[in-house]
Amino acid sequence: MRLPLILRLVSTLCLATTAALEASLAKPGCQETCGNVTIPYPFGIGSQCYANSSFAVICDNSTNPARLYLSSIQLEILNISLVDGIVRIVQPVSPLNCSAEMRRQSSGKALLGSPFTISAVHNSVIVLGCRNTVWLLANETTIVGGCTAICSENSTDIRCNGVSCCQITIPRGLQELQFTYRSNEFSNNSTFCGYAFVAEQKWFLEDYRRYNGLRANFLDPFDQEFRNASMVLEWELNNVELSLHSSCEYRGTTPPSSRDEFDALTRLCYCDNGFEGNPYLPDGCQDIDECSSNSTLNPCPYGINCVNRVGYYECQEQKSRMKLAFIIVGCGLGGLVLLLGAWRSTKVIRNRIKTHQKRKFFKRNGGLLLEQELSSTDINGIEKTKLFTSKELAQATDHYNEDRIVGRGGQGTVYKGMLADGRIVAVKKSKRVDEDDLEFFINEVVILSQINHRNVVKLLGCCLETEVPLLVYEFIPNGTLFHHIHEPNEDFLLSWEMRVQIAREVAGALSYLHSAASTPIYHRDIKSTNILLDHKYRAKVSDFGTSRSVAIDQTHLTTRVLGTFGYLDPEYFQSSQFTEKSDVYSFGVVMVELLTGEKAISSVRAEVGKSLATHFLHSMEEDHLFNILDPSILKEDRREEVVAIAELARRCLHLNGKKRPTMKEVAVELEGIQQLKEGSVVLQNHDVIRECHSIEFAEPLDFSSISSSMRFDTITITACSANDDSRTLVA
Incomplete structure (x- = not known):
């Protein structure tokens, strides 16, 4: 009797946790609202709460309700939609000055360099008035649209279809709108000829109807209330790790007709079917419980049990919950046994592969040739040359950390390392060995194995079971x-x-x-x-x-x-x-x-x-x-x-x-x-003098370029080596 109660309690806790996750679209610990506007990530207030500086927002609490502003362009935000990937902003509307000459004007804030573009789906360029012809420019010279409205003082048409008002469709992907205009019936007594601005179509139709009592010729500016317009910006966020159970696709109801149109498309990310939340947050897309008591998504007929799954649901007939619990436990134990067996098998196979690779590397790096060279060379010091394992040298060099590099040469890179016995060594990691370079590497091992001199770097050993061969020397601390x-x-x-x-x-x-x-x-x-x-x-x-x-x-x-x-x-x-x-x-x-x-x-x-x-x-x-x-x-x-x-x-x-x-x-x-x-030196031996060398600088040297002129006509040094250490220096 206790199992159903426990299952019900766990289910309730899961639903509570899911509801809490669903309720927050902001980054954990960040402000979620400002006035009537919800602030979903990637937008945020504070450097820890937004994805990058383009999505930084500021909440002005000096008004009631508080107002939210997009920091990068200093314009008020009306609302932000994660589902549509848009943000509605308020932009000022500027009047057109009458001119018989061609004039250029920009509409809206420049968005260049930001992740925001002017939405071609939600916005249009609105031209109010009947004295202007307006041409929309995609760049400095390319015209992508235009319109002219006729005058009619008695017109009651509020559809903005060419009578005192006309619209221009906006191309995709623009971040700044520029247009040129010219007044068709210019009067020196008139300085105001209407408006040309970008506006959200839905907002314009509502507000234009509200202000349709304005005179059609627009010889006077609009009422003070009609100085701002709602504009929709599309945005996209790239180079971010998306939530599990999320997807992204390019916007647009119609396929692009050219490469430029395709490049202008922006991506919109969303939670997959059966999930909801914020796709830009880790674990932001949570499963929708279609079977919850307050859900309207449960389509199962009356009497049929609705079972929620991750991303979907199933309609099942009622079964014994105890039997279902035993099935779940049995499947879990069986899966655990299978996973354990698979892990052990994988480990054995991986060890065999590593062993095979080490043998292959040993042969490729000249191991057989090295053994042959060392066995054919009768030198007492050869047996001291140790073959290190790849594991030993990886641990000694902190897995060849870049910070351990002490030198680079034509034959390879040298790392500073410490062996398990505490000895500091230099590990030379040779370049990738091919048939031409193999002889150099083997040669260096054989040569150094034969040398025992205090002024020659001592070879401690080598490793041939890695992809590139390694040499281990005594570490020389004071550089070159x-x-x-x-x-x-x-x-x-x-x-x-x-x-x-x-x-x-x-x-x-x-x-x-x-x-x-x-x-x-x-x-x-x-x-x-x-x-x-x-x-x-x-x-x-x-x-x-x-x-x-x-x-x-x-x-x-x-x-x-x-x-x-x-x-x-x-x-x-x-x-x-x-x-x-x-x-x-x-x-x-x-x-x-x-x-x-x-x-x-x-x-x-x-x-x-x-x-x-x-x-x-x-x-x-x-x-x-x-x-x-x-x-x-x-x-x-x-x-x-x-x-x-x-x-x-x-x-x-x-x-x-x-x-x-x-x-x-x-x-x-x-x-x-x-x-x-100490003067002229003669090295003498009391017993037998083996060999003498005389240094004689017979050519005179005149150092006239220095202040105290010096001249050495002849300098002779005699040095003799003996067969014992009994030597006398005579000045």
Whole structure:
């Protein structure tokens, strides 16, 4: 006995909630009426209550009843209809001045740029008087209609069909009406010749009948009461999420005859059959309960039970409510079991698809090739290279959040991430790999797996089971050398000591790659953006995507030209043969960047010096080295060391690669130049001296452009490397 009571109580609560929803067409918490006018959304009072500023309205409570105004055009609103998508406004009526010449006049407020158009269905252009011919314009020159009314003082016709009054049909989609007119019987004694204005047809017929006692020739203005007319505006709201159970369609009782007419159509949105409310609000369209006791929509015959459904109703014979409840509960349980089974099945299938995709990506991203390369390379550090899962790296980078990006390069994008064990890493997400680029990616993994040097970025592992391959490096926190040279921070500037230290560390790393690695490695893309600085501002060489290993007895590589303009060895560019001296040339450009603070390529320099290398060599030839140095270097007064490093850079930039020093020689010479501040340096070993290198700047340098003229006829530095660490510095 309790079940029918419970069902009745729930039904009553649902009806009460539905009635409350139906009663409010405004946005929740917003004012619903102003005087006698209902304010449905998208219109509203206050920034939180309207869809956009075009639908903002203002309620003037200084009158009784209060009046509502459309804020964007400052005209009074008579009423707003959601069903028809229209708003009725009050517009002033202006008289026509008599003129024998053609005159132009606009009617109504300009609505350009707003979602409102002048309704062609509800309005007409009304011409009152009989001395004017009026032409309606769709633009500056196109006439779309016109009319002329004849004079008849004794006429009692109030149909506005051409006697003292005529009408012009309005085209669809206009936001502003312009018309030209001319008085047919112009009298110098008359300044008033009638009216031409837009008015709602229904309103005009009613008010025109009320004022039909006015004289037909309209030689005097209308009564003061007839100074305003009702006009109907159509509106539409786009780019808004509509309510469920709502639809939209283009207005118009007749199909458009041209593309322009079609473009002029506006959309009207409404609740579907069986629903009512506001389609522009979330859940604004509510089901109509045709079976409620106060509904007039219940068509079921007497004695037949009316059952309300969502959007419709059914007429059913009376059945046992208990039996119906059991059916509902059984169907619910059965549906729940089916949903649970479907969910489990979907999850299993999805996991299988993901596993298959990971295998496919692993093969496509060169996993088999990588395994082959690593297995065929006898290097102790290879087993330390870890294969990360896609889930690990997605969590580490917050699913590759844009805020985690720390750099972009030719081979991919680098994200900052944190592994589950707390280590901060850099995750390089390569570009989509095709057959041409696959070799670069695998090459970078193999090369970095063989390198164990403190001035080379360490590879921690990789992931091949994603759509694009991923590399995981140690994270280098202080950015690139390029950033510190060309975009310096006033709080931290590179000192001369740091510049020399960075040059020594990069030279040492390249010397290791060329001479000390188990298989010589050519980097092929040395530049300041590929040199990173760690937390102690020590240099780390990175980006080995274009690097190559070479046999010990091999002197060069013949490949398609790769690299960065401004750093590219001219000899390699012409011959496509890359040698270890090509890396030397690129390093020479980096040293010149450290000396001058200028970019490798710049359109600001003179035509002869767009290339920094060319500009530097030209300045050295003209003995103008100190004119192009970074001002911060000049302040430190390290001229002997500067000259020595400049001479070394010039040798590295020699156009003939055979005349350039090797990176091993460059590294040894930089070690010697570092000691110039203490005088001429001789490095001796107490046991066995393996190898000695002599730096001799035989060409005299004349720095006549600086105030204290300096001249170095000969500077010689001798550096010898031994087979142990017992060394003595003798000044």
